[in-house]
Amino acid sequence: MKGTAEATTLEGAIWEALSGIRDPEIPPCSITDLGIVERIQVTDDAVEVDLLPTFAGCPALDVIRDDAEAAVQAVAPSLQLRVRFVYSKPWTSDRITPEGRRALREYGVTPPGEGARGGTVVIPLAALERTSRTSLCPFCGSEDTVMESAFGPTLCRSTHFCRSCRNPFEAFKPKG
Amino acid sequence: MPEDPRLMLLLALADDELILGHRHSEWTGWAPHIEEDLAFSSIAQDEMAHARLLYRLAHESGLSNRDEDALALGREPQEYVNAWLCERPNRDWGYTLARQYLYDTADAVRLEVLAESSWQELAELVKVMQLEEKYHLDHARQWFSKLADGPAEGRQRFSDGLSAAIGEAMALFEPLPHEDQLVAEGLMPRSNEQLLAEWLGRLGEELEAASLDFVLTRHGATAEMVPTSSGDMPAPGEDLMVPGLSRRDGRWVHEGGFTGAGGRRGRHSEDFLPLWEEMTGLYRAHPGAKW
Numbered sequence: 001m002k003g004t005a006e007a008t009t010l011e012g013a014i015w016e017a018l019s020g021i022r023d024p025e026i027p028p029c030s031i032t033d034l035g036i037v038e039r040i041q042v043t044d045d046a047v048e049v050d051l052l053p054t055f056a057g058c059p060a061l062d063v064i065r066d067d068a069e070a071a072v073q074a075v076a077p078s079l080q081l082r083v084r085f086v087y088s089k090p091w092t093s094d095r096i097t098p099e100g101r102r103a104l105r106e107y108g109v110t111p112p113g114e115g116a117r118g119g120t121v122v123i124p125l126a127a128l129e130r131t132s133r134t135s136l137c138p139f140c141g142s143e144d145t146v147m148e149s150a151f152g153p154t155l156c157r158s159t160h161f162c163r164s165c166r167n168p169f170e171a172f173k174p175k176g
Numbered sequence: 177m178p179e180d181p182r183l184m185l186l187l188a189l190a191d192d193e194l195i196l197g198h199r200h201s202e203w204t205g206w207a208p209h210i211e212e213d214l215a216f217s218s219i220a221q222d223e224m225a226h227a228r229l230l231y232r233l234a235h236e237s238g239l240s241n242r243d244e245d246a247l248a249l250g251r252e253p254q255e256y257v258n259a260w261l262c263e264r265p266n267r268d269w270g271y272t273l274a275r276q277y278l279y280d281t282a283d284a285v286r287l288e289v290l291a292e293s294s295w296q297e298l299a300e301l302v303k304v305m306q307l308e309e310k311y312h313l314d315h316a317r318q319w320f321s322k323l324a325d326g327p328a329e330g331r332q333r334f335s336d337g338l339s340a341a342i343g344e345a346m347a348l349f350e351p352l353p354h355e356d357q358l359v360a361e362g363l364m365p366r367s368n369e370q371l372l373a374e375w376l377g378r379l380g381e382e383l384e385a386a387s388l389d390f391v392l393t394r395h396g397a398t399a400e401m402v403p404t405s406s407g408d409m410p411a412p413g414e415d416l417m418v419p420g421l422s423r424r425d426g427r428w429v430h431e432g433g434f435t436g437a438g439g440r441r442g443r444h445s446e447d448f449l450p451l452w453e454e455m456t457g458l459y460r461a462h463p464g465a466k467w
Contacts, residue, residue: 055222087300090307151217155221
């Protein structure tokens with residue numbers, strides 16, 4: 001084992017490097033803010049990084065893994081690397097940090113579970129009734145929104161409509 | 177057929193997800209409106225991803241020397257062990273939604289049990305899958321209530337779809353080869369027959385609450401129509417019952433065989449081969465290609 005202080009420093013540097021990596025489908029948010037980085041383990045001659053996928057079918061997983069590996073390689077060039085996605089526990093949307101939620105909101109995607117409010121909501125286009133939480137509009141902040149579909153342009157996003165400012169918008173799906 | 181019961185279990189789960197995922201993906205670009213196009217495309221993407229996780233577990237745990245791509249796309253037709261329900265064409269929107277409802281409610285029952293499997297890696301994967309399947313179930317249930325309470329034509333076409341799919345949906349729980357061993361070792365904490373009883377109990381209640389339970393007694397899809405003085409009528413006799421289904425003491429129970437039996441032993445309907453040819457065509461044309 002390396003000395004504890006040295007290992008801790010390297011671990012910090014790896015974390016810092018990973019915080020520069022983005023999910024290409026959620027560009028404003030780093031993977032550390034999305035809560036994807038589950039574990040960094042530094043030993044004498046190796047670094048292991050375990051990542052949790054937001055959704056198992058996310059097509060960006062390989063890109064994220066490769067980018068993360070290159071970033072770790074840059075700060076620990078002499079060590080063996082193993083960067084991989086693991087499924088030993090599910091990723092849940094409460095892993096997104098406050099900073100990540102702020103970045104999502106600024107990007108125009110409502111963070112998961114924001115604006116939770118009960119009540120029946122009529123979905124205009126699909127004309128399906130749904131009793132569920134609504135999402136705050138990321139543009140005008142209104143609560144008067146409807147979820148049009150639990151599905152959207154990516155697996156992790158749902159589609160909504162704001163009845164106040166009449167804009168369609170997306171929200172990050174609550175999970176867990 | 178795989179000799180190892182654990183491989184059998186993984187392939188049965190994975191092949192169901194892969195093949196139904198393929199059918200769902202056929203709606204991409206064609207669904208009745210864009211929200212549903214996205215919904216079926218997303219559900220397909222999830223199901224294929226779940227299949228991939230299970231194939232990968234089969235490979236990484238040493239049960240198969242084939243990797244996830246080779247298991248998904250590199251097997252011969254008779255090596256796939258999905259239930260027939262999953263390979264049937266989408267037919268119309270009513271059948272598509274009825275099948276999705278039946279499949280995802282049945283899948284939920286088996287995933288609840290497999291989340292408690294003594295095989296830790298499998299239990300972990302199942303817990304990841306369950307959080308995503310929740311959205312599929314929501315989708316199925318929303319359409320169920322909408323169509324059950326909706327205008328007559330939609331309700332009729334949905335109930336036609338349920339009638340056509342219900343028999344083969346029961347065969348999702350057809351016992352696996354060597355299942356006794358899986359149950360004894362806690363890999364499958366409950367047998368398929370017990371899971372089927374649980375699912376039928378829940379299904380019966382939901383259908384009765386929506387006054388759709390007639391689909392369990394009338395097998396619209398296979399009842400032969402015969403001309404009578406009052407027009408075409410279903411032929412009387414056993415064809416009117418869903419084979420393998422009975423009602424005892426106020427509950428729907430499985431009794432007898434399965435419609436579409438043999439999926440778990442690699443036997444398929446006439447609909448499988450065209451699907452397999454399309455699904456595996458690129459992989460077979462370019463062996464070993466990476467993309």
